[in-house]
Amino acid sequence: MNRLIKALHSPLTTAFLATQPLYLSAPDAVTLVRRLGFQKCIAGMAQNIRADFLRWPDFDKSARVANHSQGGVIELMPISDDTTYSFKYVNGHPQNTAIGLPTVMAFGVLADVATGLPTLVSELTLTTALRTAATSALAAQTLARPNSRVMALIGNGAQSEFQALAFQHLLGIDTLRLFDIDPLATAKLVANLSGRGLKLQVCTSTAEAVQGADIVTTVTADKACATIVTADLLAPGMHINAVGGDCPGKTELAADVLDKAKVFVEFTPQTRIEGDIQQMPADFAVTELWEVLSGTRAGRDHDDQITVFDSVGFALEDFAALRFMHEAALVHGVGERLALIPQMADPKNLFGTLQASARRIEPALNGVSCT
């Protein structure tokens, strides 16, 4: 700490830090969301995500890069337009909760395309939960029947409250039918969401929870080819928001659910690998969400149609969420600068950073400055 404080009090290093990326820690993100309010955050992110989906062709897109291991997966999700680059680091380790760690942890970066300079390093664990819920609600605004009020929420873990509140605020959902194989997870959700104007109905099975639901949201964590929802549970007109099936070998919907539904995805090449449609033939028909948002292709065709949003999470959503958090942080003065990039009077003189700190700066600033 001592060194950083000294650095901040030196005019030299204050200028240095001003060219460095803003850093938003996990506590900073909490501060920011609390200051803005949950509803404003989720609405702002949904607005950013919609705006970025509407300029889909502007982006250099690729399926994420995944390193799979026995216990989980670590992924990198890069994307860029002409001016801004972003990537997210995110893991998925379903067994983590047993040792007190989150299943999903994430952080991300914004950078300037013209120079490659990183402008933001941010936590993305909390922010991912927000952007995933915002994306789900954005899709449902387009795909679910307009008068949807009842949502089944299958899987009551870390993401579930975010989904619940996003659907309450952005769609007018007023009733949640809850199920999780872990009753404590459901109890936690009920404790967190009571007093917020939602009717909370605790159910004893997926089948029970799905009864009478307009929308079915699945956010389960198990890394397995599960069949949380089967075709016999479907009712005409249901919208299924399938969030948890998001990597090879991790699905939530039975194949016959997909066969009976019109299926919508984020980025087809990625979803064919990671989504519930990994079970289906390579030419299984899907519609991309941006096409529906832009009016290029139809969404729901009629009230009785079953629609599925086979969500896996796409880099564009993180791009939009990171921009939202960056702007909000600058407005509210939250976060600090990281001294991540060497500062040099002559940018060709990287080696000089080793010498200058020895000869000129080290005694005064204890090794912080590297002009």
Added chain:
Amino acid sequence: MNRLIKALHSPLTTAFLATQPLYLSAPDAVTLVRRLGFQKCIAGMAQNIRADFLRWPDFDKSARVANHSQGGVIELMPISDDTTYSFKYVNGHPQNTAIGLPTVMAFGVLADVATGLPTLVSELTLTTALRTAATSALAAQTLARPNSRVMALIGNGAQSEFQALAFQHLLGIDTLRLFDIDPLATAKLVANLSGRGLKLQVCTSTAEAVQGADIVTTVTADKACATIVTADLLAPGMHINAVGGDCPGKTELAADVLDKAKVFVEFTPQTRIEGDIQQMPADFAVTELWEVLSGTRAGRDHDDQITVFDSVGFALEDFAALRFMHEAALVHGVGERLALIPQMADPKNLFGTLQASARRIEPALNGVSCT
């Protein structure tokens, strides 16, 4: 700063920060290299890189993911073994120096494969220069003639002193023949390296610099299909350490140089896209460095053979370098913890971080804690 200091003084958040990644800033890396000494750093990194190349089959390897733009490229370079994951963010923008920024800026991360928890966030601008030089020297130890003493150094920018000193310390190079199209770059190199026991001979052209050289190192930055070295400049037995040609459309060697040489690469699928061999047919014969290091395939076949190390920089080298810096930082107590991952009493209760900070922690700690 205030918030972070308060956080550090709270027992609650001290425990919180202990489970967070170590952060090594650019100034921290300078401190660490100066404390260890340049020679020990370069030797230690070379040792780590050799050790990791020798267990090549243990790694989950992929070509890096590149986002190209008009002015440059931004890349992500992930790799993992059974226990440790790493990635590097790195840009390449040749025009950056005109606005006072480095051509190449980088940072990287180590993470635990079993949980996905990041353990280190580190600058990699300085560290990349060190690891690139260490890799070049490691390759030359195997491929150059053992009695090599004279090295031509074409391109005297940010990477050049690192290459020079790595070859001095690890190969016994005693004479450098220098050329850069920017005479100020050469003057900077001479100023930085005088008094270190190297004979420095400033040349007026690549052709002049190459005369009498045992090893030719090219570290030019221009993003173009350049022909820095042509076949007429070659002498029998030369080793060419081609470092600057490292992305599509960026080469340094004429095709006839490659035709006359035995060519060695890091990771063939990546080098075919990015290396000087991008000019050659897809079946152009190459040998991977790890095969030579492990004795699986021959390196230099005879004293008169021309050898080329077509280096583009592979994720494994960053993996090795990050591990080196991480261990050194822990030993020397350099760096700080980043509060990057939310800490929760119940890891399924991510939403609770928003509530707890409101109800219990916010007033005392100004929003820092999120248990």
